[in-house]
Amino acid sequence: MAKVEFRPTLKSMNVANDKVKIVLEIPKDKIVNNLGSLAMLEGGKITASFRPETIPYTIPYDKTNNTPTIRYEESTDGEWEVIKEEQTNLMGEDDIEKRNFIVELDVVDEFIKTVQLDYPGEINPDDVLNRLAQGSSIDEIAADYEMFADDVEEELNRARSYYAPYAAAWDEKRNREA
Structure with a gap:
């Protein structure tokens, strides 16, 4: 099971049709080594927790x-x-x-x-x-x-x-x- 941790900026949040779309942004150089693991998680259910930095x-x-x-x-x-x-x-x-x-x-x-x-x-x-x-x-x-x-x-x-x-x-x- 892939686990990817990174520290993004919460760029935007959009509520529509009973769903919330969250856009996170991080400089590419801070996550480039985890792109493959992140791609494996795309479209699947994940657990996310947010805390202020x-x-x-x-x-x-x-x-x-x-x-x-x-x-x-x-x-x-x-x-x-x-x-x-x-x-x-x-x-x-x-x-x-x-x-x-x-x-x-x-x-x-x-x-x-x-x-x-x-x-x-x-x-x-x-x-x-x-x-x-x-x-x-x-x-x-x-x-x-x-x-x-x-x-x-x-x-x-x-x-x-x-x-x-x-x-x-x-x-x-x-x-x-x-």
């Missing part, structure tokens, strides 16, 4: 001076921490606006595998990501955590959301230093 996060900003009230920074001992601006405690909610940002899923996963942080959840996201990369199934990993596979995936996604602003700051720092 970006993770959204929110940062509160001080409206008066247009600066974030929370920053994610690496300390002198190499640990990543949240820095909260103290003067914002005196500000009212009207003085703060939440701004939405996104970070690439790959950046967050790389951050999780590179930087040691204590995640307050039920799994070790670094362990889960490394085992998935080594070919372990989510079912095997879930059994080791004594959880259901769906719960492990949900917890991994919570960890990714938790780390998203850290990962964005980390990525920005390493790009500045490159």
Whole structure:
């Protein structure tokens, strides 16, 4: 049975005659080695799952001076921490606006595998990501955590959301230093 994995862009969706036509687009060089396997699947029934390749996060900003009230920074001992601006405690909610940002899923996963942080959840996201990369199934990993596979995936996604602003700051720092 052929299995083909790739990361396309969802180009369009069309609903007509009780059917949904989904058009995915990917650069040819990213899938050229899988074209034969993909052709074997054409016209047959397949299983597809979609997940976003970006993770959204929110940062509160001080409206008066247009600066974030929370920053994610690496300390002198190499640990990543949240820095909260103290003067914002005196500000009212009207003085703060939440701004939405996104970070690439790959950046967050790389951050999780590179930087040691204590995640307050039920799994070790670094362990889960490394085992998935080594070919372990989510079912095997879930059994080791004594959880259901769906719960492990949900917890991994919570960890990714938790780390998203850290990962964005980390990525920005390493790009500045490159």
